[in-house]
Amino acid sequence: MNSSIWLQNKLLKSKPALEDSIQTDVCIIGGGLSGIMTAYHLSKAGKSVTLLEGNSFLSGATGHSTGKLTAQHGLIYQTIIEKFGLDAALLYYELNQKAISSALDLVDSSIIQTKTSFLYTLEENNRKKIEDEWDAYKLLNIPGTFGEKCEIPYSPKASVAMLDQAQIHPVQFGQSIMDMAIKNGANFFEHSRATHINLSKPYVELENKHTVYCNDLIICSHYPLEAMVGLQLVKLRVNRSYIIAFKCSEPLAGQYLSIDQTNRSIRTAKIEGDYYTLLAGSSQRAGSSSNTNIFYEAIEKEAYEKFAASDISHKWSAQDPETPDLLPYVGQISAGYPNIWLATGFRKWGISNSLVAGQIISDGLLGRSNAGIKLYSPQHTKFGDAFLQALKIGGQTVVDLVGGYVTRSSNPRCTHLGCKTRWNKADETWDCSCHGSRFAKDGSVLEGPAVKPLDLKKST
Template identity: 85%
Template sequence: MTTSIWLQNMQTTINSSLQESLQTDVCIIGGGLSGIMTAYHLAKAGKSVVLLEGNSFLSGATGHSTGKLTAQHGLVYQTIIEKFGLDAAQLYYELNQKAITAALDLVDSSIIKPATSFLYTTESNNIKKIEDEWDAYKLLHIPGTFGEKCEIPYSSKASVSMLEQAQIHPVRFGQSIMDMAGKAGAKFFEHSRVAHINLSKPYVELENKQTVYCKDLVICSHYPLEAIVGLQLVKLKVNRSYIIAFKCSEPYKGQYLSIDQVGRSIRTVKIDNDYYTLLAGSSQRAGSSSNTNIYYEAIENEAFEKFSADEIDFKWSAQDPETPDLLPYVGQISSGYPNIWLATGFRKWGISNSIVAGQIISDGLLGQSNDGIKLYSPKHTKIGDTLMQALKVGGQTVVDLVGGYMTRSSNPRCTHLGCKTRWNEADETWDCPCHGSRFSKDGSVLEGPAVKPLDL
């Protein structure tokens, strides 16, 4: 397995696993930033809160992100205006911008720092897209600039900036919020994987047969654990991208994202006394390829050729569910289950959207108004193409030569809904292309929605 720069040599908060059944006001499943932010707000408001994580806290999407805290989520605002209207786009920006302000107030400058975000293109036929997004910024009164050149070593044809954004160390940020939530009374249990959810009671059962009974249940587990009301599982597709980090002499002033087909994400960070450039890209459908080394090689070659990197110090990959219409799913799953809440579908922009989600869910549970409740509702979209993808992959008969590990005429089936997994050669994992479950080479669960190990 490869290692994220955020998790390497980190002093992680050690939390015990749950060894007895509990009763609580709110049970939260998922120890990433959205679950932690929700726990923080609810505990501060006086609710009893139990947060369960199947692995280690912050070791999933949060700990494998680029740590960009920004409301600039790609070419999104022109699209939201077209699909949902000007007011919806304005609200989306304001909610994510408020998340940045809140984060700056919560932690000190060693964990978070201001930065300007840029979208850019190196292709002439994409200039119009940048211009259209800039037009959306002007309509929404988003502070920014339109230009051409960027400080990064790519020949930019056009760029648009968003001012007053930020960068964080995502793991240290999450740990700080956990500390505050713990002082407010929240209880955290890691290596406590949920095996079953009862929606009507509600309660959850763990693999070790312990049970958590609750008045309200919040599912922040990156991808919902079960195919429950509303078919959230078949509305989301999961994309995986690849990230490398290498030492550099000085930091960039901004953080960058290419809108081109061969997209790249770039930022710098100071860890201890060294500066590192983070270069990410090569996005592909999770589980769609076995030879994933080619994705690392593509960005590694650029690091050497364009950034004059001496060596690659860290490399890792990350995946995130994506909804069909760009907006995350945050809120009550359905009117029939008013005490079941969901946060997922952040489309690789989970730092700001996790902070937004924590506020939306806690406000909803506490009976407080929040304009984001309607905008982010899980009921706002049509079913995507994931079900068809699941049927196609589940019905395939594939013979894969797994380099350096084993040869199988029949890849193991995911223990979630039975899709055939693919061997990820670079990360040494079994990846499910249907709903994004990941398993280590010995079959143990790394990422859900699966909760049971592979039968190898």
């Protein structure tokens, strides 16, 4: 199976599995950066916190990210202005920029480095999109520049830079925050998979039959286990992108993202004394293709031709849900369940938004003021957008649920809602296109919302 460069060595100290039923103030499900940041803030405030992870900490979306810590999330500010207004767009920028500043204060320069972020296009017909985004920057007073030249080996038609951004080693960063949370008294348990949630109590039942009783429950898993509350299940679309890493002689001064249909994300990183270029792209709906090697081959070809790569040492893929209006869902899952909190829908920008989510949820739970609570609320999606997204995703689910039995009759069924999975040749995983669940070659769960392993013995 392909491996992430961030997980190439055993950086994380293993944590025990939960082997007893316990009572805690706050239970958090999901051992990625959003869950860890939330645990840090709440434990710092004196809450007893228990964090549960079904696999290993930071081995999911965080450990398979590009590690960009930036408020430049693609062509988003012009869109937010149009959908929600100038104040909402400014608040989104300020929250994510504050996340960068707080991260710089939390860890040292071996884990985090300041960088300039760039959006660029190689296509003349996309130049206006870059110009419009630059207009949004000027309206919001976002520090940046507009130009046509970049240090990367392409010839952009236009680019816009956002100053004062950063990039991190996501696993080392998460480990550092975890260590601080543990010092505050937080408890971390891995290989402790939640299989059932009671929302009204609340409590969480684990695969090993133990129970965690709590006053507040926070769901920071990649795809919410109880996503049917508030219709999150049909509002989230799951996309997968592909990343390769290869050695280079020196680091780039910036980090880059193209807005073209053939999109590319580019950054460099220093790992154990060596510099690496990370080249990512070729996004597709999760589980929609078996021949995933073609996505790796496309960016590998570019690495050899454009970057003179001599060897592709690492390659991996990552997936992330997105909401209909691009803003994440962070906060109380619904008015009817004030003690149930949710963080999801980061649209591949989960590094900065995880830091934002940790602050929003902890402030909301503690009764503190935070302007982001309303902006990121899971209730923010307008009905029209939600309904259209529900039709798209719900309709596709029906196609895969029914059609999969015809075209993939011998493939195992996803243990979430019974869709037929598809074998991912490049990553050697069973992927479900209905809601993004992923399973290892042996059938064990890699990513939810599924919580039970595949039955590989059954073929129908």
